[in-house]
Amino acid sequence: MSIVDKIITCNKRMRQIINTAQKIALSDVNVLITGENGVGKNFLAGAIHEASNRKDGPFIALNCLAIPENLIESELFGYEKGAFTDANTAKKGNFEFANKGSLFLEEIGDISLAAQGKMLKAIEDKQFYPLGSEQPVHVDVRVISATNQDLKAAIAGKRFREDLYYRLKEIEFYVPPLRERKEDIPLLLDHYIEMFCIESKKPKMQISNAALSQLLNYDWPGNIRELKNSVRIAVFLNESRELWLENFPFTLQMKEEVLVEVSHTEMNLDRNIAKHIRLVYKRCNYNKTETASMLGISRPRLDRYLKSFNIIVEH
Amino acid sequence: MQKKILLIDDEKKFVHNLQMSLEMYGFEVLCAYDGKEAIEKFYSMEPDLVIMDLVMPNFDGDKVAMTFKKVQHGKNVPIIVLSALADERRVEQSMRFGVDAYLTKPYDLDELRAKIDELLGAQES
Numbered sequence: 001m002s003i004v005d006k007i008i009t010c011n012k013r014m015r016q017i018i019n020t021a022q023k024i025a026l027s028d029v030n031v032l033i034t035g036e037n038g039v040g041k042n043f044l045a046g047a048i049h050e051a052s053n054r055k056d057g058p059f060i061a062l063n064c065l066a067i068p069e070n071l072i073e074s075e076l077f078g079y080e081k082g083a084f085t086d087a088n089t090a091k092k093g094n095f096e097f098a099n100k101g102s103l104f105l106e107e108i109g110d111i112s113l114a115a116q117g118k119m120l121k122a123i124e125d126k127q128f129y130p131l132g133s134e135q136p137v138h139v140d141v142r143v144i145s146a147t148n149q150d151l152k153a154a155i156a157g158k159r160f161r162e163d164l165y166y167r168l169k170e171i172e173f174y175v176p177p178l179r180e181r182k183e184d185i186p187l188l189l190d191h192y193i194e195m196f197c198i199e200s201k202k203p204k205m206q207i208s209n210a211a212l213s214q215l216l217n218y219d220w221p222g223n224i225r226e227l228k229n230s231v232r233i234a235v236f237l238n239e240s241r242e243l244w245l246e247n248f249p250f251t252l253q254m255k256e257e258v259l260v261e262v263s264h265t266e267m268n269l270d271r272n273i274a275k276h277i278r279l280v281y282k283r284c285n286y287n288k289t290e291t292a293s294m295l296g297i298s299r300p301r302l303d304r305y306l307k308s309f310n311i312i313v314e315h
Numbered sequence: 316m317q318k319k320i321l322l323i324d325d326e327k328k329f330v331h332n333l334q335m336s337l338e339m340y341g342f343e344v345l346c347a348y349d350g351k352e353a354i355e356k357f358y359s360m361e362p363d364l365v366i367m368d369l370v371m372p373n374f375d376g377d378k379v380a381m382t383f384k385k386v387q388h389g390k391n392v393p394i395i396v397l398s399a400l401a402d403e404r405r406v407e408q409s410m411r412f413g414v415d416a417y418l419t420k421p422y423d424l425d426e427l428r429a430k431i432d433e434l435l436g437a438q439e440s
């Protein structure tokens with residue numbers, strides 16, 4: 001299956017990424033995918049594997065952040081029986097499981113320097129030694145890795161090995177955040193609405209114009225993952241054929257923005273000055289000297305304000 | 316330089332006829348027959364002007380026009396709606412989304428041409 005068919009986008013930069021990825025998929029170069037959380041780095045990784053000559057081989061995904069530091073080496077390279085106290089049986093590592101296929105390492109920026117060293121050697125030599133073994137295991141693996149971290153900064157901070165970085169990023173794809181490719185929002189909405197309507201056995205819903213307008217304004221800090229989760233909830237909550245803004249989980253937050261945008265009285269400076277003076281005046285028990293001091297203005301100026309805004313003592 | 320017009324309508328015959336007329340005027344014409352295809356072509360081919368219907372499958376025209384106007388990547392591509400729907404409310408609604416001109420079907424080619432020139436001229440100045 002081609003990558004174009006798997007990734008929903010009409011964004012120019014994304015199209016360029018997909019075109020390059022489609023070509024590079026057929027080679028064996030190691031790929032580094034960068035970008036914010038939720039932009040779909042794992043999708044691209046899976047699509048590169050599917051478009052490669054390794055597609056009939058395994059695609060093994062490992063989230064480096066989810067594995068405790070002391071276990072990462074055994075997860076990657078496995079161990080021999082008796083390698084350590086609890087090693088009652090031998091265990092294969094993910095490098096071996098991925099043989100003839102692709103190994104996808106998520107959150108690569110989070111692995112220890114010790115594991116980085118072993119990984120570099122395994123990639124360079126195409127072989128490694130499981131813990132406690134003297135027999136090397138030969139592997140034919142393409143490594144696709146992903147991170148939301150700035151690896152160059154991690155290198156400068158001595159948290160990431162530069163030599164491994166260049167091994168992993170024989171080619172790099174930066175997946176732009178959703179706010180920089182908002183034209184994909186309608187297509188993604190349509191895709192996920194259909195998907196979740198089928199999942200929840202509801203008739204196909206349409207997004208309302210007002211909802212689409214707000215969803216296009218929103219910046220989606222959690223990117224596609226946030227959009228997908230929002231649509232799932234919206235479809236679940238909605239009982240009509242049209243999806244409204246109120247169905248989406250972040251409605252309240254957006255409503256506030258809308259309020260500031262539309263309510264002219266709330267934005268009026270004089271009204272807010274009067275409101276504020278009234279509040280401070282009341283808090284100072286209608287003592288003018290104290291109120292003026294609290295407001296940081298002179299007593300005559302306060303008198304002028306009280307008069308012009310017609311603020312009276314409320315008992 | 317030859318200007319690119321994206322023509323969006325689900326009536327193929329209508330699109331074909333208008334495409335020929337516009338090409339005779341010297342425009343490059345891209346065609347899309349539903350909302351999804353329209354969005355894809357707009358962002359990949361970057362036309363200078365859009366002529367579109369409002370009623371079509373896979374996203375109605377309102378949503379397509381709204382997306383075009385809200386997500387422009389620093390440009391302002393004029394949109395002419397060419398629709399059989401002529402009631403005032405409909406026109407007003409489209410204008411609210413930022414549509415630049417609203418013409419009704421059956422259209423008058425000279426009027427359409429004048430509108431295109433006006434909007435493309437305004438874009439250049």
